[in-house]
Amino acid sequence: xxxxxxxxxxxxxxxxxxxxxxxxxxxxxxxxxxxxxxxxxxxxxxxxxxxxxxxxxxxxxxxxxxxxxxxxxxxxxxxxxxxxxxxxxxxxxxxxxxxxxxxxxxxxxxxxxxxxxxxxxxxxxxxxxxxxxxxxxxxxxxxxxxxxxxxxxxxxxxxxxxxxxxxxxxxxxxxxxxxxxxxxxxxxxxxxxxxxxxxxxxxxxxxxxxxxxxxxx
Numbered sequence: 001x002x003x004x005x006x007x008x009x010x011x012x013x014x015x016x017x018x019x020x021x022x023x024x025x026x027x028x029x030x031x032x033x034x035x036x037x038x039x040x041x042x043x044x045x046x047x048x049x050x051x052x053x054x055x056x057x058x059x060x061x062x063x064x065x066x067x068x069x070x071x072x073x074x075x076x077x078x079x080x081x082x083x084x085x086x087x088x089x090x091x092x093x094x095x096x097x098x099x100x101x102x103x104x105x106x107x108x109x110x111x112x113x114x115x116x117x118x119x120x121x122x123x124x125x126x127x128x129x130x131x132x133x134x135x136x137x138x139x140x141x142x143x144x145x146x147x148x149x150x151x152x153x154x155x156x157x158x159x160x161x162x163x164x165x166x167x168x169x170x171x172x173x174x175x176x177x178x179x180x181x182x183x184x185x186x187x188x189x190x191x192x193x194x195x196x197x198x199x200x201x202x203x204x205x206x207x208x209x210x211x212x213x214x215x216x217x
Contacts, residue, residue, distance in 0.1 A: 009143055011205055013198065016105040017138040020115050022098040022122060023130040028081045031094065034125055039082040083118065090114040094122075108136050108198055138194060141201045145189035145209075147216040154185065154215035179204050185212065 032040035081094040090104040090111070100118065105111035112134060119131040151172050155164040162185075164172045171184040171192075181195035181204035191208065195201040 009145070009205060009209070011141050011143045011193075011202060013106050013139060013141045013201075015103060015138075015140040016108055016111040016136060016198075017101065017103050017140075018105070018108075018111040018115055018134065018136045019099065019101050020119070020134040021132050022100065022119065022127065023132055024098055024128045026094060026096050026098055026122065026127060028079055028094065028096050031081050031083070031122070031125060035081075035083060035121065037084040037086075040079075083121070085114055085117055085121075088114040088117075090118075092118045108139075111136060136197050138196065139198050139201050141193045141195075141198075141205075143191045143193065143205050145191065145212060145216075147213075148189050149185060149187055149212050150215045150217055151185065151187050154212060157215065158211055174208065176204050176207060179207075183208055 028040065032038050079096060083092045083094060084090070085092070088105055088110045090102050092115075093101045093103075100115070102111060102115050102118065105114055115134060116131060119129050123129045151164055151166075155162045155172050158174065161176070162172050162174045169184075171186045174183040174185055175181070176183070179195060179200045181193060181200050183194075183204060184192040185208070186192075189212075191205070191212075193201045193204050195204055
C-alpha cells in the first residue's frame, strides 16, 4: 500500500449552509403567527454604551488630557425567525431584511431544494418573494482514513500549514488557503473538513491524503 495507489475514501457530508434573498421586506411577526414550525427570536441583540472623548490641555503646558462624556445607552435588537422543514430536514434563519440562511442539508442539491421550499412557504404567507442570490457558503464533512496518524510527526513535516496544540484540542488544524478549506485531523484517522462547497471539500481530502499517509502508524 502506498500513497499513489487508488484508495476509495468515503466523504460524509454532515451539513451544508446556504443563503438566499427574497428581495422583499419580511414581517417576522406575521411569519411567527401564521407560519408552521416557527420560533420567533426577539431577544437577540447587543448593548452599546455611546460616549465621546474630549481632548483638553493642562494649563501652562502642552500635555493633552482626555475626558469621556457619556451620551447615552443604545440597545440594538436583531430580530429573526427560525423556521424548520421536515423534508428536507433543514432549519432556516429568517431576517426582516429578506436574508435567509439555511442549515442542516446533506448535499448542495438538497440545500437548494430546501431553500426553494422555504421561499414557497413565505410566498404562501402573502410575501412577494423572489428567490435570488442563492449561494452555498459552507460545507462540513467527515472522512475516515484506513489507518491511524502520528500527529506530532505530521505537524512537524507540514508546518506552517499545520498547527497542533494538544493541551487545547486533540486534533491538528491544517489549512489549505487555495481552497479556503480547514481540516481537523485526529490521531484515529478521522478528519473533519470545512470548505466553501462540496468540490473544495473533496479536493482538500485528495490533497491531504499523501501527507497523512506519510505519518501513518
